[in-house]
Amino acid sequence: MKRYKLLILTVILYILAFAYDPKVFASAVSNTGLYLKEMIQILPAVFILTGLLNAWVPHKVVEAKLGKESGLFGRLISLFLGAVSAGPVYVAFPLVQSLLGKGMSVGNAVILISAWAAAKVPMFLIESRFLGIGFASLRTPLTVIAILIMGALMDRMMSGSDIILSTRDDNKRLEAVVALLPNQNCLACGHKGCLDYAKAVLEGGASTDLCRVGEKGLSERLASVRKESL
Amino acid sequence: MAALITTLTMVGFATIPIETSHFGKRFTILRNLMSFAAAMIIALMMGAIL
Numbered sequence: 001m002k003r004y005k006l007l008i009l010t011v012i013l014y015i016l017a018f019a020y021d022p023k024v025f026a027s028a029v030s031n032t033g034l035y036l037k038e039m040i041q042i043l044p045a046v047f048i049l050t051g052l053l054n055a056w057v058p059h060k061v062v063e064a065k066l067g068k069e070s071g072l073f074g075r076l077i078s079l080f081l082g083a084v085s086a087g088p089v090y091v092a093f094p095l096v097q098s099l100l101g102k103g104m105s106v107g108n109a110v111i112l113i114s115a116w117a118a119a120k121v122p123m124f125l126i127e128s129r130f131l132g133i134g135f136a137s138l139r140t141p142l143t144v145i146a147i148l149i150m151g152a153l154m155d156r157m158m159s160g161s162d163i164i165l166s167t168r169d170d171n172k173r174l175e176a177v178v179a180l181l182p183n184q185n186c187l188a189c190g191h192k193g194c195l196d197y198a199k200a201v202l203e204g205g206a207s208t209d210l211c212r213v214g215e216k217g218l219s220e221r222l223a224s225v226r227k228e229s230l
Numbered sequence: 231m232a233a234l235i236t237t238l239t240m241v242g243f244a245t246i247p248i249e250t251s252h253f254g255k256r257f258t259i260l261r262n263l264m265s266f267a268a269a270m271i272i273a274l275m276m277g278a279i280l
Contacts, residue, residue, distance in 0.1 A: 006247065090245045093252040100253075109253075110261055117265075138276055146268035150261070157260060163253050 042087035050095045053102075055183040059215045063103030068155065070105070075151055078108035079144065082115025089117040094175075100163055101179030107155030109163075114147040174198055180221055181211060188212040201226055 018025035066074045085092065096109050119140055127136040163176075177198040184194070189210035191197040200206035201222050208222035249258040 090248055093249065097252050106257070113261070114265065135276075135280070138279065139272065142272045142275060143268075146272060150264045150268060153264065154257075154260060158257060163257055 038087065039091070042091050046087070046091050046095055050098050053095070054098055054179055057102065058182075059102050059180070059218075062099060066099065066104040066108050068105040068107075070108070074105065074108050075111055075148060078104075078111040078151070079115050079119075079147065082112040082117075083120045085116045085120055086122060089113060092116045097176060098179045101176045105155055106158045106163065107151035107153075110154045111147050111151040114150060115144075119143045119147060174202060177202055177222070177225055180218065180225070182213045182215070184213055186213055 014025060014028065017028055064070065065077060070077075082092070092113055096104070096112055099112075100106070100109055124136050124140055127139070174195075178195055181194040181198060187193065189197050189212065191200055191206070191210070197206065197210065201208055202225075208226065209219035211218055211222075246258055246262065249261075
């Protein structure tokens with residue numbers, strides 16, 4: 001019931017809006033419709049992309065290119081990924097969470113999200129049209145600089161495992177652990193698939209070194225996630 | 231100059247609950263505060279330049 005708190009509140013607000021003024025209600029509904037349409041158009045693509053990423057891109061690659069040691073190059077790649085995106089920011093969250101689980105640094109996560117929110121190519125084009133190319137050409141580079149600085153600062157203040165451990169929603173935490181696993185569902189660990197093994201590690205106290213297909217260091221990563229969430 | 235506050239697309243007020251559930255309270259608060267500060271600074275700079 002608690003999960004639907006926000007939804008119930010929203011429905012109540014809609015009812016109140018209707019009682020207050022049906023026109024307000026109508027415009028609220030049509031706005032919501034637009035947002036839903038936008039989400040439906042982009043979310044499936046992002047989920048598919050995230051799933052493929054989970055299954056195919058090894059931890060090693062993400063950590064090397066986007067992790068803490070990847071330096072300026074990693075930051076630029078993250079910036080680029082955010083800049084060529086489409087859709088609202090929150091669509092990026094599952095993707096970024098998966099990348100974080102695979103070893104992306106916190107700073108790069110912030111860069112990606114911020115670029116997705118405020119420095120993407122489609123936005124630049126629209127902005128030029130409405131506010132003038134002078135405006136857009138000044139705001140965008142300034143924003144990019146700010147984003148890179150924010151990334152560097154966040155790197156000093158937090159680490160990736162801090163994030164995995166602080167996600168309050170148990171489902172999200174489970175997703176984060178699943179992102180650490182190879183997601184081949186080979187059943188070699190003796191569990192019914194990677195999701196099952198992730199659950200067993202988090203809640204059932206299963207041994208963290210059962211995964212034969214996992215990369216080096218997986219056992220330690222799983223152990224550290226489990227230890228701190230207890 | 232007030233128009234430059236459009237940079238506040240970086241601070242997702244309505245998206246804070248979902249950002250928190252994905253990344254945790256600390257990350258969300260830090261990122262949004264920093265984005266806000268950045269937006270202010272950018273707006274001031276643009277006001278000075280334009």
